[in-house]
Structure formats: C-alpha cells, structure tokens
Amino acid sequence: MRVRYGYRRIHVLLRREGWVVNRKRVYRLYRLEGLEVRTKIRKKRASALRPHLPVAQRPNEQWSMDFMSDALANGRRFRIVTLVDNMSRESPAIEVGVSLTGRHLVAVLERLALTHPLPRSIQVDNGPEFSSRALDAWAHQRGVKLVFSRPGTPTDNPFIEAFNSRVRQECLNQHWFFSVEEARTTLEDWRQDYNTVRPHTALGNLTPAAFQAAWVQQQASEEIG
Numbered sequence: 001m002r003v004r005y006g007y008r009r010i011h012v013l014l015r016r017e018g019w020v021v022n023r024k025r026v027y028r029l030y031r032l033e034g035l036e037v038r039t040k041i042r043k044k045r046a047s048a049l050r051p052h053l054p055v056a057q058r059p060n061e062q063w064s065m066d067f068m069s070d071a072l073a074n075g076r077r078f079r080i081v082t083l084v085d086n087m088s089r090e091s092p093a094i095e096v097g098v099s100l101t102g103r104h105l106v107a108v109l110e111r112l113a114l115t116h117p118l119p120r121s122i123q124v125d126n127g128p129e130f131s132s133r134a135l136d137a138w139a140h141q142r143g144v145k146l147v148f149s150r151p152g153t154p155t156d157n158p159f160i161e162a163f164n165s166r167v168r169q170e171c172l173n174q175h176w177f178f179s180v181e182e183a184r185t186t187l188e189d190w191r192q193d194y195n196t197v198r199p200h201t202a203l204g205n206l207t208p209a210a211f212q213a214a215w216v217q218q219q220a221s222e223e224i225g
Helices: 007-016 023-032 102-112 133-142 158-170 180-196 208-224
Strands: 062-071 077-085 094-097 121-124 145-148
Touching (some): 077 102, 094 102, 102 133, 158 180
Antiparallel strands (some): 062 077
16 A cells, blocks of 8 residues: 555656646545645754765765664554665665664674675764664774754754655554564564665656666666776
C-alpha cells in the first residue's frame, strides 16, 4: 500500500509501467476518487544561521544517522537506527532493537563495510550513543569523521530528518507491529522498496539505486573520454 503517495509520484510509477498518460489526467482521476495526502501546515519560525556543510560530490561520501522510536501493539517501546546517503539518498541500513547502544552502531557500520565503501563523514546528533567511546574509537580507527549537529537544532541534519519523516509516514504509521521481529522485517522490506522502487523527486524521479548506477556510468564515461 502506498497511501502516502501523491498524484505526481503515482504518475511516475504509471509511466514506468508503460502507461501513456499525462499528469493532468492522473490528477483528475486522483481527485475523482477523493484521494488526498494531508499535510500539516507549520508556522514559519525565525531560525538561527545554519553552519555551512560541504556538499557531497559522490555517493558514499557523506552519510547521516539518527534514532527513531515506536511501540508494539502491547505498548512495548523499540528503537530504530536509520542511515541515509546524503547524495544518492540510498538507505544503507535500518536497524531495529529494544536496546541499541554505541556498540550496536559499530556492529551495523562494520557489517556495512563489507558491502559499501565507508563514508568520509557521518552526520549525527549529540545523543549518548553517537558520542560513546565505542563509536568514537571505531571512527578514529576507520578514518571516518563524526560531524555533530548543534544541540537542539535537528535542521542541521536535513537529509536524515527528511528520511525519518518518510519512514514514519510510509511505514510506521501504516503498520501495527506485534513483535520486534515483525517490525524489523517490515522496515527492511520498506527500505528495499525505498531504494529500488520509490521515485525520489530530488533525484529527478529516479530511485536511489538507479541514481547510483547512472552516476557510476557517467563517471566511467568521463574516464574513457
């Protein structure tokens, strides 16, 4: 179910499947069916000057990492670690558990090192897990810089905030979990769909996987040329 998809994203999926239909017709059908994606209107507030962060020039150069939380049907809380690539918007991993410590973060990152080039930097907040000795020692050993957001300013890490919003709206709010294992499986299925199926507007409606493949092909062409 893709109840959080608006007509523009649905139009992209239809064209991908071979339907010859323009966006206006999709919009008319969308409205005729009474469909609507409700969004909260937030009051605009004055914000402090954000620090300038270098823009990632290639996939797997900068990652962002954060924690989320949710509850099972019986009220038991569980935690979620989310990771996203700041350029390709790929999510390398989503980890689910009742108790996740700095050592758990190290284990996740070491597992990713087997399949991904480790980034030069990882943007994190000031939580105790991110400032733990275990993660600090791992980052030093691996040559990865931990970039901490200013306290109380989640806007310093917009990539993970946007990704977490999609996790919440498109997955967590759409399911009622009865076990941590069920939550883990459902979130992993959603992550795979996000990486390989879901169109991303910031990537020209490509998926993160397609964007990375196109980027690699472009770099290879430039090297040959």
